[in-house]
Amino acid sequence: MTLDYVHKVRVRYGETDQMGMVYHGNFALYFEEARTEMLRRCGITYREVEDAGILMPVREMSIRFMKGAMYDDLLSIRVQLLEKPLTRMSFNYRTFNERGILLNTATIELMFVKSDSFRPVKCPEFLLERLPAWS
Amino acid sequence: MTLDYVHKVRVRYGETDQMGMVYHGNFALYFEEARTEMLRRCGITYREVEDAGILMPVREMSIRFMKGAMYDDLLSIRVQLLEKPLTRMSFNYRTFNERGILLNTATIELMFVKSDSFRPVKCPEFLLERLPAWS
Amino acid sequence: MTLDYVHKVRVRYGETDQMGMVYHGNFALYFEEARTEMLRRCGITYREVEDAGILMPVREMSIRFMKGAMYDDLLSIRVQLLEKPLTRMSFNYRTFNERGILLNTATIELMFVKSDSFRPVKCPEFLLERLPAWS
Amino acid sequence: MTLDYVHKVRVRYGETDQMGMVYHGNFALYFEEARTEMLRRCGITYREVEDAGILMPVREMSIRFMKGAMYDDLLSIRVQLLEKPLTRMSFNYRTFNERGILLNTATIELMFVKSDSFRPVKCPEFLLERLPAWS
Numbered sequence: 001m002t003l004d005y006v007h008k009v010r011v012r013y014g015e016t017d018q019m020g021m022v023y024h025g026n027f028a029l030y031f032e033e034a035r036t037e038m039l040r041r042c043g044i045t046y047r048e049v050e051d052a053g054i055l056m057p058v059r060e061m062s063i064r065f066m067k068g069a070m071y072d073d074l075l076s077i078r079v080q081l082l083e084k085p086l087t088r089m090s091f092n093y094r095t096f097n098e099r100g101i102l103l104n105t106a107t108i109e110l111m112f113v114k115s116d117s118f119r120p121v122k123c124p125e126f127l128l129e130r131l132p133a134w135s
Numbered sequence: 136m137t138l139d140y141v142h143k144v145r146v147r148y149g150e151t152d153q154m155g156m157v158y159h160g161n162f163a164l165y166f167e168e169a170r171t172e173m174l175r176r177c178g179i180t181y182r183e184v185e186d187a188g189i190l191m192p193v194r195e196m197s198i199r200f201m202k203g204a205m206y207d208d209l210l211s212i213r214v215q216l217l218e219k220p221l222t223r224m225s226f227n228y229r230t231f232n233e234r235g236i237l238l239n240t241a242t243i244e245l246m247f248v249k250s251d252s253f254r255p256v257k258c259p260e261f262l263l264e265r266l267p268a269w270s
Numbered sequence: 271m272t273l274d275y276v277h278k279v280r281v282r283y284g285e286t287d288q289m290g291m292v293y294h295g296n297f298a299l300y301f302e303e304a305r306t307e308m309l310r311r312c313g314i315t316y317r318e319v320e321d322a323g324i325l326m327p328v329r330e331m332s333i334r335f336m337k338g339a340m341y342d343d344l345l346s347i348r349v350q351l352l353e354k355p356l357t358r359m360s361f362n363y364r365t366f367n368e369r370g371i372l373l374n375t376a377t378i379e380l381m382f383v384k385s386d387s388f389r390p391v392k393c394p395e396f397l398l399e400r401l402p403a404w405s
Numbered sequence: 406m407t408l409d410y411v412h413k414v415r416v417r418y419g420e421t422d423q424m425g426m427v428y429h430g431n432f433a434l435y436f437e438e439a440r441t442e443m444l445r446r447c448g449i450t451y452r453e454v455e456d457a458g459i460l461m462p463v464r465e466m467s468i469r470f471m472k473g474a475m476y477d478d479l480l481s482i483r484v485q486l487l488e489k490p491l492t493r494m495s496f497n498y499r500t501f502n503e504r505g506i507l508l509n510t511a512t513i514e515l516m517f518v519k520s521d522s523f524r525p526v527k528c529p530e531f532l533l534e535r536l537p538a539w540s
Contacts, residue, residue: 032283060469148451283424286423
C-alpha cells in the first residue's frame with residue numbers, strides 16, 4: 001500500500017543558477033510543494049498540523065541528480081509515501097521533465113515534534129485517519 | 136548626521152541565475168546582512184529587538200540596477216542611515232564590485248510593530264540610545 | 271490600453287521567514303512568475319526571447335508592503351503592462367490574499383539587452399506583435 | 406590524508422522559515438560557500454574552473470539534521486575532502502552552532518563535466534596539483 005501523487009511545478013528564472021539549471025538546493029522547495037499538495041488531496045493541510053501544535057522538521061534529505069532541470073520546464077514530481085507514518089514520515093520523489101526524462105530521485109524524512117518544546121511525538125491521529133492507504 | 140558602514144559580501148553560486156548574475160531579488164538578503172552588521176557595530180542585534188517583543192517588517196524596498204553582480208564577486212555594500220528613526224527606519228544602500236564599479240542603489244524602509252499584535256510602535260529607546268549619530 | 275492578468279501563486283514554507291510571513295525579497299520570484307504567465311497567455315515565452323539572443327535584466331524594482339503574505343496563502347497577483355514597451359518594459363503588480371486584502375503593490379521595469387554584448391536594444395518586433403493591446 | 410577547513414557563516418533572516426530555523430534547503434548554499442572557501446585557501450577558485458571550460462554539477466547531496474540553526478547564529482561548518490578527486494569530488498560537512506552543538510552532517514558529491522557538451526571528464530590537473538594532501 002502506497003500513496004502517490006504527481007505534482008507539476010514550473011521552474012522560475014530565479015531558481016536557476018549560472019550553470020543554466022535549477023540550483024540543487026532549490027529542489028527542497030519543489031519537493032516540499034509536492035508533498036504538501038499530495039496531503040492536500042487527502043484533506044490535510046500542513047497549516048492545520050501546525051495549528052494543532054505540531055511541527056514537522058526535516059530529519060533527513062537525500063537527492064541523487066541525473067540531469068538538470070532547465071528554466072521554464074514544467075516538471076512532474078512524483079511523490080510517494082511508502083510506509084504508514086509512526087514517528088517519522090518518509091517521502092520518495094522522482095522528478096521528470098516534459099519529455100519524460102528522469103532528472104533526479106530523492107528521499108525526505110520528516111519527524112513530528114511539539115511546537116512548544118520541540119519534543120518528538122507520534123504522527124497525530126487526524127493525519128493518519130485521512131491517509132487513504134492506511135486509515 | 137549620518138551613520139554609515141561598508142559591508143563585504145561574497146556572491147554565492149546559488150544566488151546567481153542563468154543570466155550569469157545575481158538574481159535581483161537576492162539583493163534583499165545582502166542588504167539585510169549589511170544593515171544587520173551596521174547595527175551590530177553599534178551594539179544592537181536584531182535578535183535582541185525581537186526578544187524585546189518588536190518586529191521590523193519591511194515597509195518599502197526600491198532598488199535601481201545599473202550593472203550586474205557576478206559569481207564570486209566580493210561586493211562592498213555601503214549602507215547609510217540618514218535620519219533618526221522614529222516610527223520608521225530608512226536605510227540607503229550602494230553596491231560596488233571589486234573594481235569599484237557602482238552596481239546598484241537602493242532604499243529600504245522598515246517599521247516597528249509589536250510582535251503579538253502587529254500594531255505599529257515607535258523605535259524602541261534602547262535602539263535609539265546606541266545609535267552614535269543621534270544618542 | 272493596458273494588458274492585465276491575474277496569476278495565482280501558493281506560498282511555500284521555505285519562502286516564509288521567522289516573522290511567519292513571506293520574506294520581502296521572495297516577492298521578486300512571484301512577480302517574475304506572474305509576468306511570465308501573462309506573456310505566455312500572449313504566446314510569448316521568455317525562453318524564446320533568450321533564444322533570440324536577448325536578455326531582459328531588471329532595471330528597477332520597487333515594492334510597497336501593506337500586509338504580509340502567510341504560509342499556504344493562495345495569492346492573486348494582478349500584473350499590468352501599462353505602456354507599449356520600447357526600450358523598457360514596465361509592469362505593475364498588486365498582490366491580494368484569499369480574502370481579497372491588498373498586501374502590496376510593486377513596479378518592476380526590465381530592459382532589453384543583447385546577450386553577447388549586454389548592449390541595450392529595442393523591444394524585439396516578435397514580442398510587440400503578440401501584445402494584443404498594441405499590435 | 407584529508408583536507409579540512411572550518412568556515413564560519415552567519416544565518417540571515419531571509420534564510421529562516423516560520424519554524425524559526427534555517428530552511429533545510431538553504432544549507433546547500435552554506436555548504437557551497439564552505440567548500441568554495443576551502444578550495445580558495447588551496448589557491449583554487451571555482452570561477453577559474455569554469456573559465457577552464459569545466460562545470461561541477463552536484464551529483465548527490467545528503468543531509469542529516471539533528472538540530473536546527475537559528476537566526477543570527479554564527480555557524481561553524483567543518484568541510485572535509487576525504488579522497489583524491491578522480492571523476493568525482495566528494496565533500497563531508499558538519500555544522501556546529503556557537504555553543505559547539507552539532508546541528509547536522511552532510512555529504513555532497515560533485516562531478517566534472519565539459520561546459521560545452523556536459524560530458525563527464527576527469528578532475529582537471531591544475532586543480533589536483535593545488536590540493537596539498539595529494540599533490
